Amino acid sequence: MSTVVETDVLIVGSGPAGASAALALSTYGVPNIVVTRYASLADTPRAHITNQRTMEVLRDLGVEQEVVAQATPQHLMGNTTFCTSLAGEELGRVRSWGNDPLVQAEHELASPTRMCDMPQHLMEPVLVNAAVARGTRLRFQNEYLSHTQDADGVTATVRDRLRGDTYEIRAKYLIGADGGRSRVAADAGLPMGGQMGVAGSINIVFEADLTQYTAHRPATLYWVLAPGATVGGIGAGLVRCVRPWTEWLIVWGYDVTAGAPDLTTEYAESVVRKLVGDDDIPVTVKSSSAWTVNEMYAESYANGRVFCAGDAVHRHPPSNGLGSNTSIQDAYNLAWKLKLVLDGTAHPRLLDSYTAERAPIGRQIVTRANRSIRETAPVFEALDGLAPQTPEQLWANIAARKDATAAAEKQRAELREAIAFKAYEFNAHGVDLNQRYPAESSAAIVPDGTPDPGFPRDPELHHQPSSRPGARLPHAWITSGSRMLSTLDTVGRGRFTLLTGIGGEDWVRAAGAQEVEIATVVIGPGREYEDPYGDWARLSEISDGGALLVRPDGFVAFRHASAAPDAGELLADALRTILGHA
Numbered sequence: 411m412s413t414v415v416e417t418d419v420l421i422v423g424s425g426p427a428g429a430s431a432a433l434a435l436s437t438y439g440v441p442n443i444v445v446t447r448y449a450s451l452a453d454t455p456r457a458h459i460t461n462q463r464t465m466e467v468l469r470d471l472g473v474e475q476e477v478v479a480q481a482t483p484q485h486l487m488g489n490t491t492f493c494t495s496l497a498g499e500e501l502g503r504v505r506s507w508g509n510d511p512l513v514q515a516e517h518e519l520a521s522p523t524r525m526c527d528m529p530q531h532l533m534e535p536v537l538v539n540a541a542v543a544r545g546t547r548l549r550f551q552n553e554y555l556s557h558t559q560d561a562d563g564v565t566a567t568v569r570d571r572l573r574g575d576t577y578e579i580r581a582k583y584l585i586g587a588d589g590g591r592s593r594v595a596a597d598a599g600l601p602m603g604g605q606m607g608v609a610g611s612i613n614i615v616f617e618a619d620l621t622q623y624t625a626h627r628p629a630t631l632y633w634v635l636a637p638g639a640t641v642g643g644i645g646a647g648l649v650r651c652v653r654p655w656t657e658w659l660i661v662w663g664y665d666v667t668a669g670a671p672d673l674t675t676e677y678a679e680s681v682v683r684k685l686v687g688d689d690d691i692p693v694t695v696k697s698s699s700a701w702t703v704n705e706m707y708a709e710s711y712a713n714g715r716v717f718c719a720g721d722a723v724h725r726h727p728p729s730n731g732l733g734s735n736t737s738i739q740d741a742y743n744l745a746w747k748l749k750l751v752l753d754g755t756a757h758p759r760l761l762d763s764y765t766a767e768r769a770p771i772g773r774q775i776v777t778r779a780n781r782s783i784r785e786t787a788p789v790f791e792a793l794d795g796l797a798p799q800t801p802e803q804l805w806a807n808i809a810a811r812k813d814a815t816a817a818a819e820k821q822r823a824e825l826r827e828a829i830a831f832k833a834y835e836f837n838a839h840g841v842d843l844n845q846r847y848p849a850e851s852s853a854a855i856v857p858d859g860t861p862d863p864g865f866p867r868d869p870e871l872h873h874q875p876s877s878r879p880g881a882r883l884p885h886a887w888i889t890s891g892s893r894m895l896s897t898l899d900t901v902g903r904g905r906f907t908l909l910t911g912i913g914g915e916d917w918v919r920a921a922g923a924q925e926v927e928i929a930t931v932v933i934g935p936g937r938e939y940e941d942p943y944g945d946w947a948r949l950s951e952i953s954d955g956g957a958l959l960v961r962p963d964g965f966v967a968f969r970h971a972s973a974a975p976d977a978g979e980l981l982a983d984a985l986r987t988i989l990g991h992a
């Protein structure tokens with residue numbers, strides 16, 4: 411065995427976390443290699459909900475339009491339906507994923523992007539193709555086995571599964587994006603909290619033309635309350651649209667203490683029949699697999715030169731559709747920091763901010779996703795369906811809601827309320843967009859002395875913009891000549907950006923005098939960018955002569971409310987702190 415390859419960053423895994431880390435690093439010009447165990451990318455749909463924050467990341471990385479072209483659009487995602495089977499009785503719907511008119515307005519105001527449904531087997535090729543086109547070296551059928559690290563780098567032992575031999579890759583940094591059974595995270599000794607294997611679940615991928623049961627109430631998710639639906643799983647039986655309205659994925663639970671059932675085609679077909687409810691429709695089962703619901707997160711995402719991202723450090727059920735979104739966002743947070751450390755601009759201690767910023771988000775989404783499962787119980791409770799009972803009893807309870815009795819009216823109200831409460835799973839816009847990195851925990855954020863505005867509205871349901879350091883730059887439509895663009899379009903591309911207005915000339919000069927590249931954006935009448943709607947003036951929370959310094963990942967790192975004659979000094983101080991030189 412000899413060292414055959416050297417690189418700056420070795421990435422283990424080509425899922426959403428690894429592929430987007432590779433894409434970002436290659437976009438920033440950082441040499442990287444991806445090793446991935448299998449001969450192909452994901453061959454089943456898995457993750458699909460792609461939220462606005464992820465679309466913003468993809469927009470910055472130049473692949474947003476490719477994703478939009480392949481994804482199911484937002485307006486076909488929204489009628490999350492609760493029913494006894496697709497062909498059976500409908501119990502209610504909740505307008506989801508930004509399709510409620512009020513929530514839709516919040517989506518439009520929050521971001522230049524739109525949420526969409528992009529199945530993982532389509533997303534991974536987009537990310538990986540772009541990464542490889544920009545320089546990533548990708549090795550399929552190469553399996554990470556172990557690593558050692560020293561003061562200068564990491565040496566990973568890798569097995570080439572095609573040739574059958576092992577070799578070493580020497581890298582300055584290692585990213586473990588190797589999923590929920592991460593060997594890298596285990597080898598790095600990352601401390602994990604929570605529990606694996608909380609419940610058992612089965613995915614069944616199948617083809618069937620279900621247009622007659624779905625096209626009139628287009629949705630990504632159809633939830634089925636059938637006998638047995640509360641055993642294991644993710645709260646109820648689920649028929650998920652992969653491609654409207656012919657490709658599907660069912661999620662069905664099993665008792666984890668009894669072990670997964672034998673996943674024969676007959677068994678899979680029987681579950682499909684139960685949830686579809688129409689035996690005359692031709693069904694082709696493509697695959698089935700068992701997995702477990704997990705409730706686990708890492709307390710630290712790094713050990714020395716080894717960093718983990720994605721499911722390697724947060725393991726949770728698909729509720730709220732947060733898995734690949736958070737994985738992509740982890741990678742985006744890490745990539746620019748690695749770039750600046752590798753090119754000598756930043757001190758390696760900038761990398762400490764990765765755990766400080768992302769671990770609290772990981773814990774939050776693991777908790778949210780598991781809570782969402784538990785919040786499905788009231789839907790069953792409204793039908794008295796949690797108590798052990800025969801199928802006949804469940805059907806009778808469901809039928810009873812149609813009676814003209816006070817009890818039935820109460821049942822109808824409870825059912826409506828329980829279904830509407832699922833907004834915390836299907837319309838949690840705040841969970842998607844309210845991520846903030848407090849200066850108290852992250853050294854890559856410079857406090858500006860203002861009090862934390864918190865979240866006056868429900869932080870899980872409603873996005874609430876802020877330009878306070880640690881918040882994502884608020885989106886506002888501005889113009890440049892005849893072109894309309896988002897404030898978010900002025901930042902990113904691997905560099906810092908300073909936004910100011912009329913009177914902010916000292917800030918512009920100061921930005922040009924720094925060693926690190928800082929793009930400058932001046933917004934105001936007669937300047938390169940204008941604010942014709944006044945949205946930016948309302949959202950920026952600074953005076954015209956003030957400044958926001960935005961990190962390459964779109965988060966505000968430093969804010970000064972007004973013009974400052976000593977802008978040069980203030981900015982240099984801020985950068986020293988952010989880049990770990992203070």
Ligand code: FDA
Pocket residue numbers: 422423424425426427428429445446447448456457458459460530552553554555587588589590593613661701719720721722727728730731732733734735736737
């Ligand atoms: P992921 O598991 O995708 O990738 C790991 C990679 O590492 C793979 O390429 C693997 O081959 C490789 N690997 C592993 N060990 C290796 C080794 N030793 N050497 C080399 N390579 C190795 N999420 C979401 O955001 N929205 C959603 O709607 C859903 N829905 C959903 C539905 C269902 C049914 C499931 C099961 C899951 C979801 N998810 C989801 C979750 C989502 O699939 C998951 O969070 C992401 O795939 C995580 O991405 P990662 O890149 O971290 O790991």
